[in-house]
Amino acid sequence: MGDQLKLFGSWGSPFSVRVENALKLKGIQYEYFEEDLSNKSPLLLQYNPVHKKVPALVHNGKPIVESLVILEYIDETWKGNHPILPQDPYEKAMARFWAKFVDEKCMPALSKTIWSMGDQYEKDKAEAVKLLRVLENEISGKKFFGGESIGLVDISANFIAYWYRGPLQEALGLDVFTKDEFPNLWKWAEDFVNDSVINQNLPPKEKLIAAFPPPYLGEHLVAFFKSRLASSQVGG
Amino acid sequence: MGDQLKLFGSWGSPFSVRVENALKLKGIQYEYFEEDLSNKSPLLLQYNPVHKKVPALVHNGKPIVESLVILEYIDETWKGNHPILPQDPYEKAMARFWAKFVDEKCMPALSKTIWSMGDQYEKDKAEAVKLLRVLENEISGKKFFGGESIGLVDISANFIAYWYRGPLQEALGLDVFTKDEFPNLWKWAEDFVNDSVINQNLPPKEKLIAAFPPPYLGEHLVAFFKSRLASSQVGG
CATH class of the missing domain: 3.40.30.10 (Glutaredoxin)
Incomplete structure (x- = not known):
C-alpha cells in the first residue's frame, strides 16, 4: 500500500x-x-x-x-502469491546452486556458441552440451526445477528456454539444444514458455530476430552475424 | 541435537x-x-x-x-548466534550484491595481478585498483561491511583482507592494495583479521607462502612464480 x-x-x-x-x-x-x-x-x-x-x-x-x-x-x-524460492533452507540452497550454475556456467557457454564457427564452434558446442546434460539430468522426473510451479531456477534459465532454444538457434542455424538430445529439458522449456503468465511476458520472436544481436550482447556482434551469414551463403 | x-x-x-x-x-x-x-x-x-x-x-x-x-x-x-546476513530484505539484498561483487569482480581482477608482469601488470593493477576504490568508498564510515559485526560481505572478502593483502602481495612484491591508497579498506582488513574468532581460523602466513601457489590457483603457477623470481633477480 x-x-x-x-x-x-x-x-x-x-x-x-x-x-x-x-x-x-x-x-x-x-x-x-x-x-x-x-x-x-x-x-x-x-x-x-x-x-x-x-x-x-x-x-x-x-x-x-x-x-x-x-x-x-x-x-x-512480497511473500504471498507464488513463492519463487522454497521455504526449506536445504531446498532454497539447491535453488540458489542451480540458478548460479545457469548464470555462471550455462549462459556463458551457450553464448560462446553464438560467436564461434568451424572447429571452434564444435568445441564450444561440446562444452555447452556437457552443461545442458547436467540440467537434462536434474529436470528429469520434474515439471519445473523447483517442482510443480515456476521458481528461481526456471526464471533464471529463461535464456535457455526461450532466447537460445528458439530465436537464436534458428536464426543462426545452431544445433546445440535439440529436442532429440535433451527431451526432458525441451519439455521443461516448452512448459515454461507456454505458461500463461510467462507467455505474455516474453519478447516476440520476430522482434528479437530483427533486433539481433540482442542488446545485451553488444553491437559488435552485428558485423559478426553479417559475416557468418555471408560465409554460410558462400559455403552453402 | x-x-x-x-x-x-x-x-x-x-x-x-x-x-x-x-x-x-x-x-x-x-x-x-x-x-x-x-x-x-x-x-x-x-x-x-x-x-x-x-x-x-x-x-x-x-x-x-x-x-x-x-x-x-x-x-x-542456525539462526541464533551471530547472524551473518541482515534480517531486513533490503539490507540483505545489499549484502548479496556486495558479496557477488567481491566474488565476480574483485577476486578475478586481483588474481590477474598475480599472473601478470610489466605493462600487463600495470593494466591489471589499474583495473584492480578501480574495483578496490569501490570497496574503499563502500566501507568508509563503517567498521564492517554489514555494520558493527562481521557478516556475509566481510567473510566473502577474506581473500582481499588476508591472502592478497598480506602473503601474496609480500611474496610477489605487488603494490596494488596499499595502506596509503586504501586507508579505510586497510583498516577494515586489519579489524577483520584481528577479530578473535577469525584470527584463530586463518592459515598461517608462512605456511601459505611456503605452499604458493595456493592450491586453488593450480599447479601451473609454480613455473610462473619461478620465472618471475628468476627474471626479477636478473633484472636487478
Whole structure:
C-alpha cells in the first residue's frame, strides 16, 4: 500500500525479463522504464553506478540491482502469491546452486556458441552440451526445477528456454539444444514458455530476430552475424 | 541435537575458509576433512559432482556446495548466534550484491595481478585498483561491511583482507592494495583479521607462502612464480 515500484529494463534482455517474469507471476504492479542501452538514462546510472546495467528495481526510492539479487528481494518482500524460492533452507540452497550454475556456467557457454564457427564452434558446442546434460539430468522426473510451479531456477534459465532454444538457434542455424538430445529439458522449456503468465511476458520472436544481436550482447556482434551469414551463403 | 555436520575443505583455500569462518563465528561444531586437491576424495566427488571442488558441507547426509550458497544455508539453519546476513530484505539484498561483487569482480581482477608482469601488470593493477576504490568508498564510515559485526560481505572478502593483502602481495612484491591508497579498506582488513574468532581460523602466513601457489590457483603457477623470481633477480 503506497508502495512505489519502478523497473528500469530492456525488452530484449533475459536478465531484465527475469525480473518482469517474477513480478508478473506474483501479480505485483510496477512502472516500467525502457532503457536505450546505447544511451543509458542518468537515472539508471544513478541507481546502478557500479555495473551501469539493467535491470534496476527501485522500491520506494531504494535501488536493487543484479537480477538474481532482485529475484530474492522480490520473494522476501512480497511473500504471498507464488513463492519463487522454497521455504526449506536445504531446498532454497539447491535453488540458489542451480540458478548460479545457469548464470555462471550455462549462459556463458551457450553464448560462446553464438560467436564461434568451424572447429571452434564444435568445441564450444561440446562444452555447452556437457552443461545442458547436467540440467537434462536434474529436470528429469520434474515439471519445473523447483517442482510443480515456476521458481528461481526456471526464471533464471529463461535464456535457455526461450532466447537460445528458439530465436537464436534458428536464426543462426545452431544445433546445440535439440529436442532429440535433451527431451526432458525441451519439455521443461516448452512448459515454461507456454505458461500463461510467462507467455505474455516474453519478447516476440520476430522482434528479437530483427533486433539481433540482442542488446545485451553488444553491437559488435552485428558485423559478426553479417559475416557468418555471408560465409554460410558462400559455403552453402 | 543429533545433527551431523561435515566439512570437506582445503586449508589454503579462501572459499573453504569462508565456511569455517562462518561456522566458528556461530560456534557450530563440525567434523573437518582435509582434501588433497591433487587427488580429491571419492566422497568430495560424490558430494560435488558438478564442480568437483571444495568446500562441500554435508548436513545430516545432504551436501551443500558453493561457498556463498553454504554461507546462506548456515545462516538460515542456525539462526541464533551471530547472524551473518541482515534480517531486513533490503539490507540483505545489499549484502548479496556486495558479496557477488567481491566474488565476480574483485577476486578475478586481483588474481590477474598475480599472473601478470610489466605493462600487463600495470593494466591489471589499474583495473584492480578501480574495483578496490569501490570497496574503499563502500566501507568508509563503517567498521564492517554489514555494520558493527562481521557478516556475509566481510567473510566473502577474506581473500582481499588476508591472502592478497598480506602473503601474496609480500611474496610477489605487488603494490596494488596499499595502506596509503586504501586507508579505510586497510583498516577494515586489519579489524577483520584481528577479530578473535577469525584470527584463530586463518592459515598461517608462512605456511601459505611456503605452499604458493595456493592450491586453488593450480599447479601451473609454480613455473610462473619461478620465472618471475628468476627474471626479477636478473633484472636487478
